[in-house]
Amino acid sequence: MSSAVEAVYIFNQNSDCILEHVYRSRPPTARTLLPHYQRYPRPRPSVINLPDLNPPTILFSLIHSNLLFLSTASNDIEPLFVLEFLHRIVDIFEEFIGAPLLANKIESSYDVVAQLLGEMCDAGSVCNTEPNALRDDVDIPGWMNKLLGGVGLPGNAPSSLPAGGLKQQLQLNPSTSGPAIPWRRANVRHTSNELYVDILETLHVTLAPSGRPLAAIANGSIAFTSKISGVPDLLLTLSASGGKLGLEKAIDLPVFHPCVRLARWKERPGELSFVPPDGKFMLAGYEVDLMPSVHDLKSWSNAKLQLPLSIEVAKSLGPIGTEFEVRLTIHNTFPGAASSSLAPPRPGLSSRGSGTSTPVFGASSSSSPMLQDVVVYIPIRDIVRSVIDLRPSRGEAYFTALENVVEWRLSSKAAASPGVATLRCTVVGPLTEDESDDLINGFHSDAGTGDYDENQDAYQSKGSEPSKASTASDPQQESRDERKVTQNAALMPSSASVNFKVKGWLASGIKVDGLVIDTRRSRGLGEGVKPYKGVKYLT
Numbered sequence: 001m002s003s004a005v006e007a008v009y010i011f012n013q014n015s016d017c018i019l020e021h022v023y024r025s026r027p028p029t030a031r032t033l034l035p036h037y038q039r040y041p042r043p044r045p046s047v048i049n050l051p052d053l054n055p056p057t058i059l060f061s062l063i064h065s066n067l068l069f070l071s072t073a074s075n076d077i078e079p080l081f082v083l084e085f086l087h088r089i090v091d092i093f094e095e096f097i098g099a100p101l102l103a104n105k106i107e108s109s110y111d112v113v114a115q116l117l118g119e120m121c122d123a124g125s126v127c128n129t130e131p132n133a134l135r136d137d138v139d140i141p142g143w144m145n146k147l148l149g150g151v152g153l154p155g156n157a158p159s160s161l162p163a164g165g166l167k168q169q170l171q172l173n174p175s176t177s178g179p180a181i182p183w184r185r186a187n188v189r190h191t192s193n194e195l196y197v198d199i200l201e202t203l204h205v206t207l208a209p210s211g212r213p214l215a216a217i218a219n220g221s222i223a224f225t226s227k228i229s230g231v232p233d234l235l236l237t238l239s240a241s242g243g244k245l246g247l248e249k250a251i252d253l254p255v256f257h258p259c260v261r262l263a264r265w266k267e268r269p270g271e272l273s274f275v276p277p278d279g280k281f282m283l284a285g286y287e288v289d290l291m292p293s294v295h296d297l298k299s300w301s302n303a304k305l306q307l308p309l310s311i312e313v314a315k316s317l318g319p320i321g322t323e324f325e326v327r328l329t330i331h332n333t334f335p336g337a338a339s340s341s342l343a344p345p346r347p348g349l350s351s352r353g354s355g356t357s358t359p360v361f362g363a364s365s366s367s368s369p370m371l372q373d374v375v376v377y378i379p380i381r382d383i384v385r386s387v388i389d390l391r392p393s394r395g396e397a398y399f400t401a402l403e404n405v406v407e408w409r410l411s412s413k414a415a416a417s418p419g420v421a422t423l424r425c426t427v428v429g430p431l432t433e434d435e436s437d438d439l440i441n442g443f444h445s446d447a448g449t450g451d452y453d454e455n456q457d458a459y460q461s462k463g464s465e466p467s468k469a470s471t472a473s474d475p476q477q478e479s480r481d482e483r484k485v486t487q488n489a490a491l492m493p494s495s496a497s498v499n500f501k502v503k504g505w506l507a508s509g510i511k512v513d514g515l516v517i518d519t520r521r522s523r524g525l526g527e528g529v530k531p532y533k534g535v536k537y538l539t
Contacts, residue, residue, distance in 0.1 A: 004075065004124030005085060008117060009033065011068040012103035019106060021117045024124040027072045028053055037061060037070065047079045062086040065101045085121070088129040092116055095131045095279075096140065112140055132185040132277045181231070183259055183277040189229045193531035195515060196225040197236065200538045201506050203307075205290070211312065216290035218508050224283040226276035228531050230524025236272040236283075237513040250508055251286045260284065270513075288508040306335045306507050308371055309500065313378075315492035318426070321485030324492050326378060326408065326423045330415055334369045334505040369505035371415040376408040376423070378496045386428040394421040406493075415500075427491045502539040511537070 007027040010019040015038070017030035036050050037059060048059040055074045060082045062069040069086045094101050096116060097109045106113055115138045119128050128134060201220040208214055226232070240247040247270045256262065259274040260283070272284065290306065310329045317323040380387060380399070387399040387406055395410035408423050415421075512535045519525070 004073065004077065005082060005121055005126065006072045006074065006124060008086075008089065009068075009070040010106065011070070013066040015068075018103050019110070019113065021114070023121055025074060027074070028057060030070075033059060033070060033072070037068075046083060060086065062090070064090045067101060067103060067106075081126075085126055085129075089117070089120065092120065092129065092131060092134065096134075096138070112138065115139065130183045130277065131279065131281075133182050135185055181259075181275060183257075183281075184231065184275060185278050188231075188278045190227045193228040193529055194225070195228060195234070195531050195533045197512055197515065197533075197535045198223040198225070198538070199506060199510065199512070199536070201288075201508060203290075203507055203539060205307065207310075209312075211310070213291060218288040218290055218506075220286045220288060220506070220508065220510065221282060222284045222286075223280060224276060225280040226278060228276075229526060229529070231275060231522060232525060233273070233275055233518040233521035235514075235516050235518060236274075237515070238270045238272070238510055239513045240270075240511070241509045247510070250288050250510065252289060253287045255285045257281060257283050273518075288510070290507060306509075308332055308334060308502060309374070309498065311376065311496055311498050313493060313496050316485055316489050317424075320481050321488040322429070322491070323424060323426050325425075326376060326496055328374075328376060328408075328410075328421045328423075328498065330371065330418050330421065332371065332416070332418045334502065335509070369502050370412065372412045372501045372503065374410040374415045374498065374500045376410075376496060376498045378406040378408070378425075378493050380404045380406060380427070380493055381491060383430050384427050384491050385430060387425050388428060389426040390423065391425070392421070392423045397423050397425075399425075427488070429488060429491045504537050505539055506537050507539055 005023055006025050007020065007022045009017060009021075009030045011030070011034065012018050015034060017034070020030050032053070036053070037044065037048065040048065044061065046061050048061070050057045050059055058073045058077065058079075060071045060073070060079065062083065069089065071082050071086055073082060090101065093106070093113065093116070096112055097105045116134060119134055119137050120126065128137070199220060199222050201218045203216075203218050205216045206214040224236075226234075238247060240250045251269075254265075256265070256272075257274070257277075259276060261273045264271055264273040274283070276283075308331050310331070312327050312329075314325045314327065317325055374395075382404060384404070386401065390397045390399065390406070392408055394414040395408060397406060397408040399406050406423075406425060410421065515533050515535075517525070517531070
């Protein structure tokens with residue numbers, strides 16, 4: 001199977017092509033590809049087969065910061081290969097021209113963008129996607145060159161250095177250049193030596209109407225920021241409940257940056273030995289299955305799934321079944337957070353290197369974890385005309401008719417106290433033939449109660465009293481209400497989703513035990529270097 005990228009296209013938010021870079025063959029133009037991509041309804045797939053083009057083409061897409069990235073291939077190719085290449089392009093562009101990635105930044109820095117695309121892929125073969133290696137190959141104009149070029153003067157001033165310049169002189173000195181590492185620049189120097197570990201987990205939990213879990217997966221990523229001089233050799237130790245056996249059971253399908261020594265991980269799971277790139281990079285990724293065992297499913301509860309909240313939907317409420325209620329139970333319990341945040345550092349953690357361990361590795365801050373940015377989304381069926389009378393017990397809620405969704409937001413203060421928060425809403429169904437005739441003849445129908453009155457004051461007497469027949473219980477009215485409840489059941493929402501954020505806690509229970517520098521393998525650190533170390537957890 002060939003692995004050749006033919007071209008890369010970038011479109012702005014107005015669907016105008018701002019960049020078209022061809023690597024090989026004769027791919028379709030941007031004007032030809034865009035209509036084929038836009039004819040698919042949203043959300044559009046990331047891989048689209050276009051057999052009607054000549055030759056038949058596979059189209060790959062990625063949307064980032066309102067920018068559309070497209071790539072083509074006319075031969076069989078691994079889809080993940082091209083999609084990963086597009087993600088690398090986004091990461092490299094943000095590294096070199098700044099984040100957030102905007103269309104005007106790409107247009108104004110086309111000289112840098114063209115060099116990057118040429119270095120990252122040569123004749124369709126992806127060759128160099130490491131930011132530190134690209135910095136040695138791509139010339140980035142500094143502010144002085146831009147200033148001199150703006151007034152018509154040459155940007156490259158005469159150099160007083162010997163032939164070859166400073167870069168060549170440093171390369172000729174083996175004591176300062178260090179080993180040739182593709183992902184790390186040579187002669188890295190920092191005035192403040194710092195190391196940061198950020199572990200981010202994204203939860204995807206699906207619950208049945210009864211509350212039992214159908215799927216519960218945590219996708220984790222370990223972001224590492226290295227701002228340390230020389231060539232450090234680091235050892236990052238991870239742990240989970242149950243020791244190494246629990247860590248092996250918890251982490252499934254791990255992926256690592258090329259700097260990680262896989263032999264060390266296989267021999268001692270939980271230990272990441274690596275020489276980091278300079279700056280911020282993605283050290284590792286993993287997946288954790290949070291589903292309880294079959295035995296635990298019989299006596300299941302949200303506490304065993306380690307979720308700080310749960311959600312349920314009650315439907316067909318009210319006299320004629322036009323109301324529904326969303327109940328959000330906030331537990332505010334974070335298993336493992338208290339023990340990890342108060343645990344002292346492991347003894348002997350800093351004995352292997354010059355760096356000192358963080359005083360408390362299990363906590364990202366002195367405050368305890370708490371729920372933040374809680375948002376509940378309730379998709380509404382297309383046949384529903386509107387949702388009225390939204391009554392949240394906490395926070396604020398509103399209905400967006402364009403997207404047919406009810407959005408319920410709880411602030412950090414509203415989600416801080418444990419308990420049950422409710423949202424009760426009333427749906428308005430489609431007009432029936434009788435209701436349409438009533439509107440035409442001047443009648444107004446109340447969708448919430450089903451009652452209506454005529455819009456003529458002459459037929460209404462202020463002194464009239466309700467008749468005894470209207471106040472008495474009518475079996476026919478009850479029968480009509482039951483039929484309406486059955487009819488309105490088709491208007492009820494079938495699901496609800498909740499998004500939230502927690503700082504200082506991970507659902508998987510994974511935490512950082514230690515981060516040390518191996519001085520025997522490290523080079524160019526300098527004497528007495530004790531970098532500052534920080535750890536942050538986010539779910």
